[in-house]
Amino acid sequence: xxxxxxxxxxxxxxxxxxxxxxxxxxxxxxxxxxxxxxxxxxxxxxxxxxxxxxxxxxxxxxxxxxxxxxxxxxxxxxxxxxxxxxxxxxxxxxxxxxxxxxxxxxxxxxxxxxxxxxxxxxxxxxxxxxx
Amino acid sequence: xxxxxxxxxxxxxxxxxxxxxxxxxxxxxxxxxxxxxxxxxxxxxxxxxxxxxxxxxxxxxxxxxxxxxxxxxxxxxxxxxxxxxxxxxxxxxxxxxxxxxxxxxxxxxxxxxxxxxxxxxxxxxxxxxxxxxxxxxxxxxxxxxxxxxxxxxxxxxxxxxxxxxxxxxxxxxxxxxxxxxxxxxxxxxxxxxxxxxxxxxxxxxxxxxxxxxxxxxxxxxxxxxxxxxxxxxxxxxxxxxxxxxxxxxxxxxxxxxxxxxxxxxxxxxxxxxxxxxxxxxxxxxxxxxxxxxxxxxxxxxxxxxxxxxxxxxxxxxxxxxxxxxxxxxxxxxxxxxxxxxxxxxxxxxxxxxxxxxxxxxxxxxxxxxxxxxxxxxxxxxxxxxxxxxxxxxxxxxxxxxxxxxxxxxxxxxxxx
Numbered sequence: 001x002x003x004x005x006x007x008x009x010x011x012x013x014x015x016x017x018x019x020x021x022x023x024x025x026x027x028x029x030x031x032x033x034x035x036x037x038x039x040x041x042x043x044x045x046x047x048x049x050x051x052x053x054x055x056x057x058x059x060x061x062x063x064x065x066x067x068x069x070x071x072x073x074x075x076x077x078x079x080x081x082x083x084x085x086x087x088x089x090x091x092x093x094x095x096x097x098x099x100x101x102x103x104x105x106x107x108x109x110x111x112x113x114x115x116x117x118x119x120x121x122x123x124x125x126x127x128x129x130x131x
Numbered sequence: 132x133x134x135x136x137x138x139x140x141x142x143x144x145x146x147x148x149x150x151x152x153x154x155x156x157x158x159x160x161x162x163x164x165x166x167x168x169x170x171x172x173x174x175x176x177x178x179x180x181x182x183x184x185x186x187x188x189x190x191x192x193x194x195x196x197x198x199x200x201x202x203x204x205x206x207x208x209x210x211x212x213x214x215x216x217x218x219x220x221x222x223x224x225x226x227x228x229x230x231x232x233x234x235x236x237x238x239x240x241x242x243x244x245x246x247x248x249x250x251x252x253x254x255x256x257x258x259x260x261x262x263x264x265x266x267x268x269x270x271x272x273x274x275x276x277x278x279x280x281x282x283x284x285x286x287x288x289x290x291x292x293x294x295x296x297x298x299x300x301x302x303x304x305x306x307x308x309x310x311x312x313x314x315x316x317x318x319x320x321x322x323x324x325x326x327x328x329x330x331x332x333x334x335x336x337x338x339x340x341x342x343x344x345x346x347x348x349x350x351x352x353x354x355x356x357x358x359x360x361x362x363x364x365x366x367x368x369x370x371x372x373x374x375x376x377x378x379x380x381x382x383x384x385x386x387x388x389x390x391x392x393x394x395x396x397x398x399x400x401x402x403x404x405x406x407x408x409x410x411x412x413x414x415x416x417x418x419x420x421x422x423x424x425x426x427x428x429x430x431x432x433x434x435x436x437x438x439x440x441x442x443x444x445x446x447x448x449x450x451x452x453x454x455x456x457x458x459x460x461x462x463x464x465x466x467x468x469x470x471x472x473x474x475x476x477x478x479x480x481x482x483x484x485x486x487x488x489x490x491x492x493x494x495x496x497x498x499x500x501x502x503x504x505x506x507x508x509x510x511x512x513x514x515x516x517x518x519x520x521x522x523x524x525x526x527x528x529x530x531x532x533x534x535x536x537x538x539x540x541x542x543x544x545x546x547x
Contacts (some may be wrong), residue, residue, distance in 0.1 A: 004490065005545055014482070014546070037503060037516035060516065062484035063546075107486065 003098055005063065012067035018074060020056035029118030030059070031125045033110050035103070038065045040114045042073070052076050052084065062107050064100070069111035071095040076115070084119050087112055089130050134440050136528045142168040142432075143526055154496035157531045162315055162475055162522035163500055164365045165346065167429075171368060174428035175421045185417055187394055201420050204427025205410070211430045212350040212360070214377050218409040221376040221383070222418055226342035227257040229361030229376035230309070232413060233338050234261035236386040237359075238307065244270040247305040249292055249335070251276040251284055251321075252512055253314045256505040258340040262309065272303070276310070278512060282317035282466035284310075289326070293333045305335040312344035316506045316520065317466030318449070318475030320344070324355050331356070336382070342366055346524075347445060347473050349438040352377050364422065369429030373422035376413075383409050390415040433525075441525045445474040448523045452476050452532045459539050465518060474523035477504075480539070483546045485519040491545060492538045499535070 022043040030041035038061030047053040055077055057069040075095060076084050092108050093100065100108055109130040117125035140146045143166045150156050158166060178200060184193035186201050202217070209217040223229045242248070248262055252275045265271055277288040293305065308330040312323050323344075327337045336358040341350065345360075346367035352360055359382070363374040378386075388395055388406045392415035397405040406412045433441065450469040453476060456462050461481035466472055480488050485501035492499055499521045503510045510516060521535055 005487070010546060035502070039516075060484075062486040062490075064487075104486075104490070 004100075004104075006096075006098060009063055009067040009096065009098075012070040013063040016057075016066065016070040018056050018070050019058060021058050022054060022056050027118045027121075029114050029125070031110065031114045031117070033061070033065070033106055035106060038062060038107060038110055040065065040069055040111045042069075042111065042114050042118055044115075044118065046081065049080075050082070051078055051080050057111060061110070062104075064096075064104055065107040065110050068092055068096055068108045072111045072115065081119055085116065087116070092130075134444050136444060136526055139436065140526045140528075142170065144169055144172070146526060150496040151494055157495070157497040157534050159521040159523065159527065159531065159535060160498045160500050161346075161366070161524035161527075162343065162504075162520065164371065165368050165524055166526065167370065167425075168368055168432050170432050171370065171425045171428045175370060175425040178421045178424045183421070186420055187411075197420055200424045200427075201418070204423045204430075207427040207430045208375055211434065212345065212352050212362075212377060213354070214352055216380065219377055219380055219383060221378065221410045221413040222423055223361075223374045223376055224372060224419070225363040225365070225374035226340060226361040227363075227374075229359075229374055230258055230338060230340060231261050232376055232389050233359050233361075233378075234265055236389050236413075237336075237382060238265055238271075239269075240385075240387055242269060242271050242306055245272060245303060247272045247274060247303050247307075249274050249276065249289070249305045249308045249310075249330075251310045252278040253282075253284070253317060253319065253506065253509050254309075254311055255315050255340065255342070256507070257342075258309055258311060258338070259508070274305075278317075278509065282314070282319050283471065284319070284321050284326075286322070286325070289329065293329060304333050305330070307338065308335045309338035309340070311340040311342075313341075313347070313473045314466070314475070314506075314509075315343050316475070316477045316504050316509055316518065318472030318477070318522075319467055320348070320471060320473055323357070327356050327358075343473060343475075346433075348442055358382055364426040364429060367429055368432055370419075370422045370425040372419045373426050375426075380409070383413075388415075389413050392416045394418075436525060444525060445523055446470075448527055448529060448532065449474045449476070451529055452521065452523065452535070455532055455536045456539070459536065459543070461543060462539065465513060474527075475520065476522070477518040477520040479515055479518055480542060483542055485517045487546075488519045488539070488542055491542045492535070495534065495538045495541070497531075497535055497538050 025043040026046045027044040032039050040059040042057050044055040045053040055073045112130050113125045116129040145166050182196040184197040186198040205217045209220045277285045330337045338359040339357045341360050341362045345362040360377040365371040395415040397407050463479045465477045489501035501519050502517050
């Protein structure tokens with residue numbers, strides 16, 4: 001019925017593989033989407049070779065925000081941090097396989113924004129991180 | 132003849148349009164803003180086509196016509212809420228600005244550090260943030276009438292608040308009670324007359340946020356004995372960009388002006404000015420003239436349909452909607468029963484975020500709202516980040532409620 005709610009999105013929303021909180025962790029960051037109150041926290045462990053050893057997300061929000069967080073975490077485990085830094089809006093849209101309007105784009109990009117703010121060690125997550 | 136929403140719908144051009152895939156629009160978001168009847172659109176058009184000029188002080192024909200239209204609309208609005216005089220109707224941008232006007236003028240002239248302002252836990256941000264700002268600036272004290280599980284105001288907590296503060300060490304009985312007449316989330320219609328009477332007994336003045344009540348209930352500011360009452364045109368079939376503040380004459384007279392500029396003055400010298408008389412004292416600069424004319428046309432339209440008819444229709448449709456929504460497994464409704472509320476149904480859907488609910492319904496042309504509806508503390512109180520909200524007005528039908536319910540079953544199917 002609906003492109004936006006493809007089976008893969010519903011599946012990752014209902015049964016996420018990477019929901020949780022890593023302790024100890026090397027990187028932790030959390031942020032909200034003030035528009036709708038979506039909340040995402042990401043915790044991440046790094047390996048000595050500069051790759052992502054393991055990562056988890058936690059939080060609440062709509063199907064788009066939670067599914068994209070799960071897909072994002074899945075995609076970065078084992079990847080070099082430099083590669084994580086180069087992820088952008090298009091990377092998320094490719095993972096989701098859908099087109100999004102401006103409002104829902106914010107939902108989809110929240111996890112990437114949180115992840116990149118954490119990896120760069122920033123105090124605040126800005127929209128410029130995911131352009 | 133009995134009330135027929137299908138006939139009413141013919142007055143609203145936008146309700147004839149289609150959305151995605153050619154499905155008819157099912158507009159269930161009137162609590163955010165109502166749609167506009169042709170009569171209102173035409174009145175504003177006609178103003179621009181025939182009479183547009185700046186108001187007051189002009190002597191040419193157009194200026195006189197424009198001024199007359201602007202002031203006639205004020206008369207209509209005054210009559211609509213039974214204000215003793217149109218001088219007590221101040222045009223603002225919206226209910227938010229009306230409340231801010233009171234906070235910036237009356238409150239800053241009358242409240243000092245430690246003075247108590249009583250609000251409720253169900254306020255829209257527009258009747259919370261202006262007081263928080265004043266608290267930050269002045270150190271006023273804020274207390275809140277609590278909301279019960281059923282979404283009603285706990286009047287016992289109000290009584291406790293009033294009596295406790297009467298014994299307050301600093302002698303601080305409340306100076307002001309500001310509350311919503313109808314909750315924009317729960318739909319609760321609060322006992323405004325009683326709240327005002329109790330406030331007056333404690334020596335406080337009152338601000339009524341009537342943004343949701345004036346569009347839906349017959350308003351009588353004199354029967355309520357309200358000191359200030361704020362509302363917006365756009366929620367009552369009128370245009371955006373214009374609203375009103377009603378105030379008791381002696382209060383308005385005693386208050387300092389709000390914004391400074393043209394029209395709000397009687398006389399200006401290089402080093403001094405004298406403010407204008409009511410209502411102009413509070414209306415600086417060129418106002419939204421066409422919108423005021425549209426506001427007047429909206430009042431005419433609602434009067435013609437009849438506020439009692441509108442309220443009865445909304446009651447019937449809300450009762451039906453609550454009954455049907457309750458049947459859906461996973462749906463949890465917020466707010467009191469239909470006899471205690473206006474045409475609002477806020478709900479959560481187990482396992483589905485409100486934004487997803489709203490988005491899926493949109494595919495069927497159904498417009499509802501999702502989020503915290505500018506009442507974040509109220510949602511926090513109920514332990515939820517957001518709700519989905521369907522709201523009803525004079526043009527909504529039971530068939531539309533059925534479409535909403537069918538849509539929600541689709542949501543359920545999709546999220547299984």
